[in-house]
Structures are given as C-alpha cells and as structure tokens.
Amino acid sequence: xxxxxxxxxxxxxxxxxxxxxxxxxxxxxxxxxxxxxxxxxxxxxxxxxxxxxxxxxxxxxxxxxxxxxxxxxxxxxxxxxxxxxxxxxxxxxxxxxxxxxxxxxxxxxxxxxxxxxxxxxxxxxxxxxxxxxxxxxxxxxxxxxxxxxxxxxxxxxxxxxxxxxxxxxxxxxxxxxxxxxxxxxxxxxxxxxxxxxxxxxxxxxxxxxxxxxxxxxxxxxxxxxxxxxxxxxxxxxxxxxxxxxxxxxxxxxxxxxxxxxxxxxxxxxxxxxxxxxxxxxxxxxxxxxxxxxxxxxxxxxxxxxxxxxxxxxxxxxxxxxxxxxxxxxxxxxxxxxxxxxxxxxxxxxxxxxxxxxxxxxxxxxxxxxxxxxxxxxxxxxxxxxxxxxxxxxxxxxxxxxxxxxxxxxxxxxxxxxxxxxxxxxxxxxxxxxxxxxxxxxxxxxxxxxxxxxxxxxxxxxxxxxxxxxxxxxxxxxxxxxxxxxxxxxxxxxxxxxxxxxxxxxxxxxxxxxxxxxxxxxxxxxxxxxxxxxxxxxxxxxxxxxxxxxxxxxxxxxxxxxxxxxxxxxxxxxxxxx
Amino acid sequence: xxxxxxxxxxxxxxxxxxxxxxxxxxxxxxxxxxxxxxxxxxxxxxxxxxxxxxxxxxxxxxxxxxxxxxxxxxxxxxxxxxxxxxxxxxxxxxxxxxxxxxxxxxxxxxxxxxxxxxxxxxxxxxxxxxxxxxxxxxxxxxxxxxxxxxxxxxxxxxxxxxxxxxxxxxxxxxxxxxxxxxxxxxxxxxxxxxxxxxxxxxxxxxxxxxxxxxxxxxxxxxxxxxxxxxxxxxxxxxxxxxxxxxxxxxxxxxxxxxxxxxxxxxxxxxxxxxxxxxxxxxxxxxxxxxxxxxxxxxxxxxxxxxxxxxxxxxxxxxxxxxxxxxxxxxxxxxxxxxxxxxxxxxxxxxxxxxxxxxxxxxxxxxxxxxxxxxxx
Numbered sequence: 033x034x035x036x037x038x039x040x041x042x043x044x045x046x047x048x049x050x051x052x053x054x055x056x057x058x059x060x061x062x063x064x065x066x067x068x069x070x071x072x073x074x075x076x077x078x079x080x081x082x083x084x085x086x087x088x089x090x091x092x093x094x095x096x097x098x099x100x101x102x103x104x105x106x107x108x109x110x111x112x113x114x115x116x117x118x119x120x121x122x123x124x125x126x127x128x129x130x131x132x133x134x135x136x137x138x139x140x141x142x143x144x145x146x147x148x149x150x151x152x153x154x155x156x157x158x159x160x161x162x163x164x165x166x167x168x169x170x171x172x173x174x175x176x177x178x179x180x181x182x183x184x185x186x187x188x189x190x191x192x193x194x195x196x197x198x199x200x201x202x203x204x205x206x207x208x209x210x211x212x213x214x215x216x217x218x219x220x221x222x223x224x225x226x227x228x229x230x231x232x233x234x235x236x237x238x239x240x241x242x243x244x245x246x247x248x249x250x251x252x253x254x255x256x257x258x259x260x261x262x263x264x265x266x267x268x269x270x271x272x273x274x275x276x277x278x279x280x281x282x283x284x285x286x287x288x289x290x291x292x293x294x295x296x297x298x299x300x301x302x303x304x305x306x307x308x309x310x311x312x313x314x315x316x317x318x319x320x321x322x323x324x325x326x327x328x329x330x331x332x333x334x335x336x337x338x339x340x341x342x343x344x345x346x347x348x349x350x351x352x353x354x355x356x357x358x359x360x361x362x363x364x365x366x367x368x369x370x371x372x373x374x375x376x377x378x379x380x381x382x383x384x385x386x387x388x389x390x391x392x393x394x395x396x397x398x399x400x401x402x403x404x405x406x407x408x409x410x411x412x413x414x415x416x417x418x419x420x421x422x423x424x425x426x427x428x429x430x431x432x433x434x435x436x437x438x439x440x441x442x443x444x445x446x447x448x449x450x451x452x453x454x455x456x457x458x459x460x461x462x463x464x465x466x467x468x469x470x471x472x473x474x475x476x477x478x479x480x481x482x483x484x485x486x487x488x489x490x491x492x493x494x495x496x497x498x499x500x501x502x503x504x505x506x507x508x509x510x511x512x513x514x515x516x517x518x519x520x521x522x523x524x525x526x527x528x529x530x531x532x533x534x535x536x537x538x539x540x541x542x543x544x545x546x547x548x549x550x551x552x553x554x555x556x557x558x559x560x561x562x563x564x565x566x567x568x569x570x571x572x573x574x575x576x577x578x579x580x581x582x583x584x585x586x587x588x589x590x591x592x593x594x595x596x597x598x599x600x601x602x603x604x605x606x607x608x609x
Numbered sequence: 610x611x612x613x614x615x616x617x618x619x620x621x622x623x624x625x626x627x628x629x630x631x632x633x634x635x636x637x638x639x640x641x642x643x644x645x646x647x648x649x650x651x652x653x654x655x656x657x658x659x660x661x662x663x664x665x666x667x668x669x670x671x672x673x674x675x676x677x678x679x680x681x682x683x684x685x686x687x688x689x690x691x692x693x694x695x696x697x698x699x700x701x702x703x704x705x706x707x708x709x710x711x712x713x714x715x716x717x718x719x720x721x722x723x724x725x726x727x728x729x730x731x732x733x734x735x736x737x738x739x740x741x742x743x744x745x746x747x748x749x750x751x752x753x754x755x756x757x758x759x760x761x762x763x764x765x766x767x768x769x770x771x772x773x774x775x776x777x778x779x780x781x782x783x784x785x786x787x788x789x790x791x792x793x794x795x796x797x798x799x800x801x802x803x804x805x806x807x808x809x810x811x812x813x814x815x816x817x818x819x820x821x822x823x824x825x826x827x828x829x830x831x832x833x834x835x836x837x838x839x840x841x842x843x844x845x846x847x848x849x850x851x852x853x854x855x856x857x858x859x860x861x862x863x864x865x866x867x868x869x870x871x872x873x874x875x876x877x878x879x880x881x882x883x884x885x886x887x888x889x890x891x892x893x894x895x896x897x898x899x900x901x902x903x904x905x906x907x908x909x910x911x912x913x914x915x916x917x918x919x920x921x922x923x924x925x926x927x928x929x930x931x932x933x934x935x936x937x938x939x940x941x942x943x944x945x946x947x948x949x950x951x952x953x954x955x956x957x958x959x960x961x962x963x964x965x966x967x968x969x970x971x972x973x974x975x976x977x978x979x980x981x982x983x984x985x
Contacts, residue, residue, distance in 0.1 A: 088721035465700035572660035574929025
C-alpha cells in the first residue's frame with residue numbers, strides 16, 4: 033500500500049510526459065541531433081584552425097594559424113573596441129527596450145499594436161540601408177540634417193556620424209532597439225496584472241512598479257535578450273565598415289571577415305579568432321542559467337489577469353514618445369531603400385534626372401527573379417515551420433522536464449551564435465559533404481532548407497525557453513485533471529498562451545532564411561539561388577540599385593508573412609483588456 | 610623532260626598537302642561533331658564563376674546554339690568558391706567543368722593541381738591560332754602558360770577626380786598624387802577589400818618607377834581616408850568632400866553617366882605607362898570534370914570568333930562597365946567603350962604576373978605605415 037502511495041504522485045504529476053525511458057530517449061535524440069548539427073561543423077572549424085597549410089595544399093596541423101591570427105596588427109585594439117561598443121550600446125538600448133516594451137504591452141498607450149508592428153518593420157529592414165540613410169543625414173560636411181542645422185540659429189550644431197557615438201547611434205537605429213522590443217513585448221504581455229495591482233495598492237507608482245515588480249519578473253527574457261545582443265555584436269561588422277574604417281576604427285568581427293575574405297582566404301586564422309567568442313560564451317552560459325534558475329519567474333497562472341496600466345495624463349505624451357521612436361526607426365531606412373530604387377543616384381537631388389523607373393524595369397524584367405522568389409519561399413517557409421516545431425520542443429523540454437542532460441542541450445543551442453556567418457557557411461559545407469546521408473542532396477534546395485532551419489537556433493530556443501518559464505505548470509495540470517493528454521494540453525493550453533511568441537519566432541526564422549547569405553552561399557547554385565543571393569550577384573555586377581529592389585521584395589515578403597502571422601497570433605494569443 | 614618531272618613532283622606534293630589538310634579539316638570537323646554529340650548526351654555543363662560574370666555565360670548564345678547542353682552556373686566570390694571547390698573535391702565530388710574566377714583564385718586551383726591544360730579543349734583551329742590573339746599569342750596567368758587563359762583585358766584606370774575641384778592635366782606622373790595640396794583630399798578604396806584595390810597596389814608596388822616608396826609616402830604623408838563599401842567613396846568624391854579617389858573605375862564611370870561631377874584621369878597621361886588588367890576574365894578547365902565533352906565544346910565555342918563576339922555583346926548588358934574587350938584581334942571592337950579598349954601604339958604593362966600575386970609584403974608595408982601614423 034505504501035509502495036502504491038509513493039509511486040502514485042510520480043505518475044500523476046506528469047502523466048502526459050513520456051515515461052522515464054521515453055524521456056531519456058527523447059533527450060538522447062535531441063542531444064544527438066543538435067550535437068551533430070551544431071558541434072560537428074564547429075569541431076570541423078576548430079580542427080581547421082590548427083591547419084597550417086594553404087587552401088590549395090593537403091592539411092598540415094600546428095599552431096601557426098593561431099599565432100599569426102593573434103599577431104594581426106590591431107587585433108587586441110579591435111577586440112577592445114568591440115567590447116566598448118557592445119557595452120555602451122546595451123547601456124542605452126536595454127533600458128530603452130524594456131521601457132518601450134512595457135509601454136506597448138502593459139500600458140494603455142494608443143495604437144500599441146501598430147507601434148509594436150513598427151518595431152517589427154524596423155527589425156526587418158536591412159541594417160545597411162538604415163546606415164546609408166543616416167550617413168546621408170548626418171555626414172559632418174554634406175549631411176542633409178547638418179546642412180539644415182547650419183541654417184538655424186543653433187550655434188553651429190553639427191553631428192558627425194563618423195565617430196564612436198555615431199556608430200552607437202547607427203546601431204540604435206538599426207536593430208539595437210527594435211530587436212529588444214520585438215523579443216520582449218510578448219513576454220511583457222503575459223505579465224499578470226494582479227502583481228502590478230498589488231504593487232500599486234502598496235502605494236508604488238507606475239514607474240516604481242515597472243522597476244521593482246515588472247522588470248524583475250521579466251529577468252529571464254531580459255537576460256536572454258541582453259546576451260543575444262552582446263553575442264550578435266561580435267558578428268556585426270557592416271556598420272563599422274561604413275562608419276569606422278574611414279577614421280581607422282576597427283572591430284573584432286572586421287578582422288575575422290578580413291582574414292576569411294582575403295586572397296588567398298585565411299580561413300584557419302579566422303577560425304582561431306572566432307574561438308574567442310566561444311570562450312566568452314563558455315563564461316556566460318552558466319551565469320545565465322544560474323540567474324534564471326535561482327528564482328521563480330511564473331507570470332501566467334490560472335488567476336492570470338491580462339489588464340493594462342492606466343497612464344492617466346501621461347497616456348498621450350507616452351504615445352507621442354513611442355510614435356517618435358518608431359518614426360525614427362522606420363522612416364529613414366524606408367526612405368533610404370525607396371530612394372535607392374527610385375533615384376538615379378541615392379542622395380543626389382540636383383542631378384539633371386533625379387528620379388527614374390529604370391531600375392524597377394530592370395528588376396521586374398530580370399528572368400531570375402521568379403525562380404529566386406520560389407526558392408526563397410520554399411526555404412523560408414520550411415525554416416519557419418520546422419524551426420518552430422523543433423525549437424519549441426527543445427525549449428519545452430529544457431524548461432518543463434527534469435531530464436538529465438538539459439544543461440548540455442542548452443549549451444549546444446547557444447554555440448552557433450558564437451560562429452560568424454562567414455565561418456558557419458564553411459562549417460555547414462564541410463558537414464554536408466562529409467556526411468554520406470546528406471551528400472546526395474548537395475546542390476538541391478533540401479540542404480538550403482536544412483541550413484536555414486539551423487539558422488538562428490540560439491535566438492529561437494532561448495526566446496521560447498524564456499517565455500515557457502513564465503507559464504505556470506498549474507495550467508497544464510488543470511488540463512490534465514480535465515482528462516486532456518499531452519497533445520491536447522499542448523494545443524489547447526500551451527499553444528494559445530505561447531502563440532504570440534511562436535508566431536514571432538516563426539516570422540524571425542522566415543526573415544533570417546529569406547535574408548540569409550553567408551551560411552547558404554556555399555550550398556547554392558544558379559537553380560537554387562534565393563532572392564538574397566540574387567541581390568548579392570546584382571551588387572557584384574555593379575547593379576546596386578536593382579539589388580536594393582530585390583531587397584525590397586524580400587522585405588515585402590517578410591512583412592506580408594509577419595502581418596498574416598501576427599493577426600493569427602493576436603487572435604489566438606493572450607489579449608489585454 | 611627534267612623540268613616536267615620536277616613540275617609533276619611539285620604538283621603531286623601540293624596535291625598531297627591539300628589532301629592531308631583537307632583530311633585534317635575533315636577529321637577536326639568530325640571530332641567537333643562527335644564531341645557535340647557526346648556533349649549532348651552528357652546534357653549539362655557546370656561553370657563555377659564570379660557573381661558578376663555568371664550571367665554572361667547563362668545569357669550568352671551558347672545556350673541557344675547548344676540547347677541540349679544545359680548550363681548550370683555556381684556563382685560567388687573567389688574567396689567563397691575556391692574553398693568550396695576544394696572541399697567538394699576532397700569529399701570526392703568533382704562537379705565543375707570550367708571556371709572563371711578572376712586572377713588569384715584560379716591560381717590557387719592551379720597550385721592545387723585541379724586543372725587540365727586548356728589547350729586540350731581547343732577543337733577549333735581558329736582558337737588554336739595564336740596570331741588571332743593580342744600580341745600574337747595566347748595570354749596565360751600560370752607560369753607554365755597552359756592552364757589559366759586570359760580572354761579579355763582592359764586598361765587599368767586608377768585615379769578618379771571631382772571635375773569641379775581638379776584639373777586632370779596636372780597629372781603627368783603618379784608621384785603627382787603626393788603633391789601636398791592633395792593632403793587630406795584623397796579617398797582610397799581599402800586594400801582589404803581585394804579585387805581592384807589589390808590590383809592597384811600591386812601595380813604601384815611592383816612598378817620600377819614607383820615601388821614600395823610610393824606606397825609608403827602615399828599612406829604616411831597624404832592623410833588618406835579609406836573606405837570599404839561602394840559607393841561611399843564615390844559619393845564623397847561627387848559631393849566634393851574629397852578631390853581625388855583611388856577607386857574602382859566602373860563606379861566612377863557609372864557615376865559620371867548618372868550626371869555626377871566625377872571622371873577618371875586617363876592612364877596614358879601618366880609617364881609610368883598603362884597597366885592592363887584581366888577584369889577577372891579568365892577561363893580554366895577543371896580536371897576530372899563530370900562533363901568533359903560539354904566542357905570542350907564550351908571552351909572551343911566561347912573562345913572562337915563567334916563566341917567572343919557574343920561575349921562582347923552580352924557583357925554590355927550584364928557588366929556595369931559596359932562591353933568588355935576580347936583579346937581576340939580578329940573581331941570588331943566598335944561597340945567597346947573607349948575606356949575598355951586596348952589600343953595599338955600604347956605600351957601596356959600586364960598585371961597578371963603570378964610572381965606578383967603575394968599580397969603579404971604589400972599589406973605588411975601599408976599596415977606598418979598606418980600603425981606609425983596612428984591608424985590600426
């Protein structure tokens with residue numbers, strides 16, 4: 033009898049989860065599959081970092097590549113520059129991102145959903161177009177805004193985009209703020225209003241409640257978003273190439289790309305430099321796990337109250353502030369992209385023929401565009417659908433089970449973010465050609481889709497994980513008590529509660545896949561070329577304006593998918609009163 | 610009688626010669642036709658090509674003339690494609706038939722012994738006949754003169770200027786770029802970007818009248834501003850922020866066509882002579898090719914008079930610099946923009962000597978000079 037009593041709670045506690053053996057099997061499969069996908073190319077990259085031969089010679093192993101990589105002139109200064117830029121950027125972007133997410137999700141500002149989508153649009157816009165747009169406005173001698181300022185009685189006000197602070201500004205205006213708002217808003221929306229109400233009942237104001245109740249409850253998602261932003265910074269280099277190189281300011285990722293792209297390419301040295309980011313991750317992954325696991329962060333319970341905070345007289349100023357930021361984030365890059373496609377020469381308004389439709393005619397009559405569009409849809413839709421299923425399963429297993437090996441699986445999911453795109457593409461090529469199972473698919477869309485599913489593993493799993501942490505188990509247990517099994521509980525309870533996050537992850541994966549270049553370029557041919565690769569070819573042939581129209585097609589495609597997915601997510605997801 | 614006998618022998622000899630030549634022509638023609646049949650059975654031709662050139666192959670007449678041989682092009686930068694080809698081959702995948710990868714990238718393939726002598730694919734006498742090509746010979750990059758075939762070339766334009774700020778007649782020598790009045794007024798396409806920038810620095814570094822000293826002074830005395838992405842430097846030049854630009858000639862020509870106040874200094878006006886570059890128009894034949902007959906047909910047709918005429922015509926549509934000039938001298942060049950033409954009477958200095966491909970001493974020199982002047 034006693035034996036029955038002790039055994040019963042274990043069975044009743046999670047009867048819809050796979051039994052112990054099944055659970056271990058599931059974990060083994062996940063670790064095996066993800067380990068293969070992630071660790072195999074990574075190990076190949078690391079092995080190649082010890083290859084001292086040139087690309088034309090058979091491999092010879094030694095430490096020469098590492099020694100030479102870290103003897104590169106200015107390498108340590110560039111690492112310091114990366115850290116300086118990364119930290120300074122987050123000092124501004126993170127608080128601003130939290131504040132804006134809170135305003136959109138937790139307060140009664142006007143047009144909150146429209147503004148949220150405005151941040152999505154900013155996230156979808158190419159960083160290069162945004163930077164070119166701000167260069168046109170803030171060049172110290174020819175910038176349009178600076179010329180306008182000079183005519184005003186402002187005492188010679190002049191902004192210089194080619195400075196440290198100019199780079200910070202450009203990052204804020206590209207993805208620095210929008211990424212955070214996009215990733216954090218769904219989590220803020222799942223905040224239980226009763227917690228905030230209790231705070232206010234105790235005499236705290238809205239701001240104090242945000243700082244002392246709401247933001248701490250959002251710790252998992254904030255930490256994940258912060259860590260993702262810092263890591264992402266190690267692979268960002270386009271903005272610094274445009275704004276830093278002219279005054280001799282280089283960042284670490286520029287050095288990696290320089291080595292991988294020079295002739296002959298020094299891939300092994302680039303891989304050696306890339307390993308530093310792995311060290312960074314090795315230090316931060318355990319820290320992140322400890323921070324998230326030491327407290328309870330459940331915000332969605334059976335008594336969940338999806339109510340928003342009434343800002344009172346601050347409602348309109350707060351609405352104006354968010355509208356102004358969305359304006360800054362969206363208008364400059366959109367005008368930059370459109371200007372690049374309709375102007376004979378972007379930024380030159382005094383030409384004999386300033387405006388033209390020539391580039392649109394060229395783009396629309398390009399016979400390659402339809403095939404590229406079709407390929408893009410196949411690859412991106414596969415990435416979105418399979419990605420959400422696979423990574424939500426991983427996120428759910430990591431958060432909801434006590435299976436051994438979760439730490440390993442979690443760490444594996446972090447690792448791809450440490451590998452710069454220029455190296456991960458090579459790693460995938462080595463993996464696919466080195467695996468007999470994949471070899472027959474080489475040169476087909478199948479491998480492009482597989483590579484695209486793998487893209488953004490870290491972001492997808494960590495965001496889903498951070499959001500699963502907010503869900504109380506009692507909701508699933510109540511479902512189970514009502515007789516629902518695993519799948520019914522998942523689709524009727526978990527899925528609606530997580531719908532907005534899942535939709536967001538699907539859209540992000542769609543966007544990553546549609547915009548992917550470096551991780552798929554080595555796998556594509558002219559038959560499997562996607563729109564983003566077509567744009568690269570157009571730039572290489574000197575048709576930058578036509579390429580910008582191809583980029584517009586990618587944006588429209590992503591925005592269309594985002595709109596459809598978002599309306600679906602908002603319908604089935606949590607809605608505020 | 611003796612004269613008659615000698616005449617008869619001459620007649621017999623000439624007739625025999627004609628017969629042998631006719632037989633040769635017939636056998637070449639038969640070989641050409643049998644190779645076409647074999648190529649059509651293979652049904653495909655895989656070309657690895659730089660992104661900017663791939664469209665010329667896909668949209669050229671070859672596909673229309675040989676519809677049963679489907680062209681498949683794998684495009685990318687040389688730094689992407691060489692590691693890709695080597696990885697494929699190490700995995701036992703021999704996928705490429707021919708490649709057009711510019712200058713230094715095919716040289717890596719040559720060093721890796723992945724190429725066949727291209728003459729093994731010359732099935733047409735007009736391709737073999739060296740008198741039909743520039744300087745009366747086939748141009749090769751590799752020291753053996755067998756593998757990396759240069760089929761087009763153009764003068765090397767190095768200096769762009771703002772037409773409102775600079776009188777191009779001031780430049781008689783590249784040393785004039787170091788005139789103190791241009792200090793802080795010159796923008797330079799960074800060597801790290803490769804391509805044109807690498808060709809430019811090689812020209813300066815290895816030129817006997819310029820050499821390392823010229824580069825040292827350019828980067829130490831002139832307070833130059835570097836840039837990496839088109840059209841940043843060209844836009845600055847057009848806006849008058851800088852007076853001179855050591856940037857890609859295609860970008861300047863395009864900006865000029867768009868109505869911007871920029872132009873190029875004619876290279877012939879510099880006393881140091883005119884460099885001539887391949888504009889990445891080289892052809893190699895991969896060994897262990899999966900479609901060897903298709904490769905032979907393509908190489909032979911593409912380098913023939915008809916193929917090179919088509920190349921000139923197609924490149925006008927797909928290359929921003931306009932029609933590229935073939936190195937075949939037996940085809941008209943009327944449609945080639947003057948700046949892409951190799952003109953008679955000018956001494957050109959070819960820039961495809963593999964002994965000058967090593968960029969290490971050049972980048973080391975520039976890095977040292979920049980480090981001394983406080984730029985990493």
